[in-house]
Each structure stands twice: as C-alpha cells, then as structure tokens.
Amino acid sequence: MPELPEVETVKNYLSPLIKGKEFNAIDVLNDKLRVKVPKNLVNHVTNSNIEKITRRAKYLLIYLKNDQVLIIHLGMTGKIFVEKKLKNEKHDHVIFCLNNGDFMRYNDVRKFGLVTCLNKNKLANSKFFSHLGIEPLSDDFTGKYLKEICKNSNTEIKKFIMEQKKLVGVGNIYASEALFSSKIHPETPSRSLSLNEANSLVKNIKSILIQAIAKGGSTIKDYRLVNGESGYFQHEFKVYGRENNPCKICATPIKKIVQAGRSTFYCIKCQKK
C-alpha cells in the first residue's frame, strides 16, 4: 500500500477522526513489528490531547499535548482503521481506544511497519529521522538540488531516488513512473544526469506524487468501504507492472529489470541511457 501519497492520504483520513481527542487505552496484541512496540507506549500516549497529525517521509506522526509523539510506519502492508465498533481481523497488532468510544486499529500482514513513541524533542536525532533527506514536495527540492546531490554518485538513478538519504518519499512504483515521464533510463549513473534531466525528473516526481495524493483519497476510501480490493491506480501506471505490454508512447514492449532487489519497469526506446 504505502508510498508517500498513501501515507499522506491516511493522514488526511485520520486527522478529522482523532484530532482533539485522547487515547484512553491501548491494547498491544502483538509487539513484534519491525521495531518492537515499547512497553511504555501506553503510559506515554494515553490520556493526553491529540494536537496534530503530520507526515515525514513515509512516517505518520501523531503529536500529543504531553510532548510525546506517536510514530507509525505502515511498512508494506500496514493499514489503519478508525471505527465505531471494534472489528477484529487477522493481523491486528495494536488497538487504540479513543475517548469518544471509537477504536483506531493498526493491522499489518507482513509486520514490516512500526508503532512507537518518542518525546518530540528527540525526533530529529532519532534513528527514524536523523538520516532522512528533504521532502520531494518542498520548495527545496529543485533540479539544481537534485543535480548537486547526484554529482558524486555512481549509483543508478532509480536506486538513488529511492534511497531516503537525500530525498524521501519516492517508492518503487513512482520511481519507475517518474523516470519514464522524464525519459531517463533507470540505470543511468546519477553523476551523469544533466541539469535538464534533473529539472525534468524533479518536475515529474512532484506532479506524479501530487496526482496520486489527489486520487489516493478516494481510492483508499473505496478500499476501506468496499472490500480490500488491491492494486488501485493500476490503470494509471504507464510502466509499473506492465512488462511486455506496449509502451503508451511508442508501443515498444515495456521491459522489466531488477535493481537493488526491486523490480524496475521502463521503455527501452523512450528511455535512453
């Protein structure tokens, strides 16, 4: 599920449902997530007003009045539901009881996500956030910036934009999509990116993420309201998941390769090295 647009969508979904309320109780059904759910989560996070919900990279941050921040990452398969009546499902790991009687439920099949908390003053230097790069939708993310951070790297550009070190939020789907829209070959060494290519890639990363956020809202809602239909958006993808299907520009069959253990899709004709 979750790349940056989905996390942003979950944030928008959660905010009106939990902001201004409190968690009265927390039931940790299973603490063995990517990072173990801390024993003191209950003490730190209950009975304090929920002030705001933000997103940093692919993390959700729920700020409480007592200066604690509830940190949630969805990994590959994490989901959050807020509901009036507790619905028990397989792979539920943490249940938060709200003071209006609602329940917020964290469910994660593969347990690659995490639910933890930290004092807000310790966030920036924590292991979760200290190494993260800039937000792709911020004004700081420009072609000039991308060119600068690429200039000493031999790493293939697709892998480079997915590392969260200099730039965050770009996942496996949108990396392929943005490179296709920019006509850049995914194996291009980062250092050989021209300024024009960097400008184009930045423009396309931003526009694809923004479009996905715009559509993600309704799709996630469908996902929740209907019945766990997977693969929303697939019809929007120009290359992702389209191996051997015709390129939407030139009809050449889309090629699939593996980079850093992840599938990459591209057009051999439109995206020259």
Place this chain on the structure above:
DNA sequence: AAGGTTACCTGCCCGC
C-alpha cells in the same frame, strides 16, 4: 565508503 545482497513476514499466484 559506496554498492550490492539478504533478511524481516505473510499471502497469493503460477507452474508442475
């Protein structure tokens, strides 16, 4: 130090 590989975990889909 950078770059590549593997592990974490469960479910699903495909081919035999």
Place this chain on the structure above:
DNA sequence: TGCGGGCAGGTAACCT
C-alpha cells in the same frame, strides 16, 4: 488438489 518457488508498494543490517 497440492506443493514449491517467486514475488509484493519498505527498511536496515550485513557483506564486499
């Protein structure tokens, strides 16, 4: 029908 292999939107710990 059953089983094994491969793959899945993320991240970090290992190797070299």
